[in-house]
Amino acid sequence: MASLLYSLGAWCARHAKTVIGLWLVILVGVGALALNVGKGFSTQYDIPGSEYEKVIEYLDKKLPEDSGGTGTLAFKNTAGGSFSQEQQQQITDLLNELENQPAVREVTNPFTAQADLEKATADVAEAEEELQAPEEEIAEGRKQVTEGREELQKQREELQDSYDQLPEQLAEQLKSDPDFVSGIPAIDGARQQLAQAEAQLDASAKELDEAEEQLASGREELALGKRQLKLTEEVSFLSGDTARGAITFTKEPHNLEPAEREAVTEAIEAAKLTDIETYPGVEITQDVSEVVGASEGVGVIVAAIVLFVALGSVVAAGLPLITALIGSGIGLAGIFALTSTVQMTSTDPALALMLGLGLGIDYALLIVHRHRRQMMEGEHLIASIARANGTAGTSVFFAGVINIIGLSALTVTGIPFLSVMGLAAGGTIAVVVAATLMLVPAALKLIGHRVIPKSKLVEVARNEVYDKQDLAIDQANRGWGAFVTNHPWLMIGASVLILAIVAIPAFSLRLGLPMGNSEPRTSDGYKNYQLIAENYGTGFNGxxxxxxxxxxxxxxxxxxxxxxxxxxxxxxxxxxxxxxxxxxxxxxxxxxxxxxxxxxxxxxxxxxxxxxxxxxxxxxxxxxxxxxxxxxGQTVANIDISDKVAGALPLYLTIVIALSLLLLTMIFRSIWAPVMASAGFLLSVGAAFGAVVAIYQWGWLGPLFGVHDPTAVLSFLPILLIGVLFGLSVDYQIFIVSGMREAWTHGLDSRTSVRLGYRQGGAVVTAAGIIMVSVFAGFIFSGVTMIRPIGFGLAFGVLVDAFLIRTTFIPAVMHLFGKHAWWLPRWMDKIMPDMDVEGAKLEAKLDAHRNGKLEGR
CATH class of the missing domain: 3.30.70.1120 (TT1725-like)
Structure with a gap:
């Protein structure tokens, strides 16, 4: 690989303008493609196969006419008091206008909804009152029927008594033949009166039965009404000077096209309302189109300052920035273009941009730093560019591959949006690595000797040797590397203690997705959330x-x-x-x-x-x-996503640790160096988790970081931190420890090897760490709320990994291990491929070739 990259560097240097022109054409082409086919990013974070998704699929089949999500609308009367008739009409007109939008199925008018609640209360009271009179009438009717039957019975008894007064012979005959006396007017009339009276009583009883059935039905309806009314006691749509309504969309809010969302928000903003403030919910206002803002620009400016300090030249400092911007720009445009076929979330471009910029600058810095040192040692321009690309470029290549592997491993979680996120970021890193290995050699050729600070040009012109080994060792015996190796136990103890204390809050980690209360205080989404929570109940927000x-x-x-x-x-x-x-x-x-x-x-x-x-x-x-x-419901969806991500976390961490041990063992041909590197990685991750929990979940230093309502940590932040910090920690481990191994293989003692390796790689890691922290920190105040904790977590993780682990803990541990740090079983040494990450074989070959030429002279 080193020889291949050496040849690539030489070719790119000789054809510098062609290479730069080609990459600019690619940038413009991919950018044009993105603008023409890109559909934009989504706020949807779902997991196919989850319980929530199964319910949604069931509803799509059974109630397709009711599919679609809801967004809340909150109104406040700034004049105070309840809404006037004029204000009510203005809000009604706005809601009618919104209902005419193609993406809106229906609206909930707070005044109509509140009137319906009040009408239901009045209807129940009226029904209860109306049922009182029939109850009394039926009771009186039952009483009259009972009295009538009693009177009828008396008349029957009187008629029977009249029979008993007949002569004995007639009475006996009447008993055997009741119709014997038929035709006698007096008896027939009495009997007919009794029959009519009984029929009337039966008819009255039947009417009473029917009335009672109707009354029972009314009572049943009244009972149901009372039950429904009791359940709505805590529900209201008006409260003092506030009102809450809703918009029901034809689709889930996160699936709205940008034009559809814009049409709704524009209608709200254009409404002419008197003394009324309208606060649409975050599901309506959430805009994910702004990936880069002013805060991210500040991070890039800080990175530029660090590059200038590290390289001592404006021209040299600008080169890594430009190549990183081109590489990450192509990657970002490619991601946007892919939204035409792949659903991507707002986090995808943000993460890709973070890593593309940070790693692009770091990787270019590594090559430029090596090239500049070689130039100051008297190496010819093209030869130095090719050598730097073959040696430092090999480190860049393997570091990039490790980052890509770590991010691509997110696919094993079985969570689609995480897989897409990892692949998108990994793809951007691949573009950045390619741009670094081609653009940097080309740009170095064009700027020529201006890569060297003016203060050093005289030494170069005199052919003075700037950094021979004796001088390097002498310098390595001073500074931070020497201090760490002189006090290894103190440095190890201090590093571990600090990181362990910072990691304590991680044991309280709770996962979730941001709601309206996570939005900036000045945003409509936040005001909507607070107004509803304060006036109607926090549960109505979810x-x-x-x-x-x-x-x-x-x-x-x-x-x-x-x-x-x-x-x-x-x-x-x-x-x-x-x-x-x-x-x-x-x-x-x-x-x-x-x-x-x-x-x-x-x-x-x-x-x-x-x-x-x-x-x-x-x-x-x-x-x-x-x-x-x-x-x-969105709350259920958020919980399902958090549970799924939390369940995937142990597996992913295990895979990452296994990859770390395997790759570093092959790179350093050592057992203990990878083990210590992985232990340091775990300490860094734990501290990053702890800091995120303390600030975003507990609210410590909240005002400083814009955290006004502490809540659960972004559900996929931990797994993302692990993936990104894994790649970066391996990068810095390679930059630091490969120099130590190179010195060790050249016969230096263990202490000197550690110090010399630190001197060679420590400055690069320090500058790279500051650059990555600056780039990540620029996203802490991003316009997209869920990007903020990601930016902070990555910035803090890199900070502790670069300055407490790679430049403090690792040198101290490597010093204590001495020669045993490079121990590897013989059987592993035989079967393991030689990665030659630093391009040592290439350097040896080039040095031998150069020395041969010199001897030939």
């Missing part, structure tokens, strides 16, 4: 949806009763504010119930509620003879 399937054959009343039974069971829970029947399928067999948690959607209590509800699905179904299909 309602749950229960999907229940009833058995077929139930009539409307039976379905309603069963659904209310289930809703009341939900509402009876201490962690539930209320539960309300929402809608049903056309045949009534599928019922949707909205569950309002008692706590905010991002709290541990709500997370436990979702888990408890799922654990109780079978019991609830058995109790009510129904099938509980499952639970949906």
């Amino acid at each position: 309602p749950l949806l229960s999907v229940v399937e009833l058995q077929a054959g139930l009539d409307e009343t039976e379905r309603e009763e069963k659904t209310l039974d289930i809703a009341e069971d939900y509402a009876a829970r201490a962690d539930v504010l209320t539960a309300i029947p929402a809608t049903e399928s056309a045949d009534g067999t599928v019922q949707l119930l909205q569950i309002i948690p008692a706590h905010a959607p991002d709290t541990e209590a709500t997370e436990n509620l979702v888990h408890d509800l799922r654990d109780g699905e079978a019991a609830l179904g058995e109790k009510h003879d129904v099938t509980v299909v499952g639970y949906a």
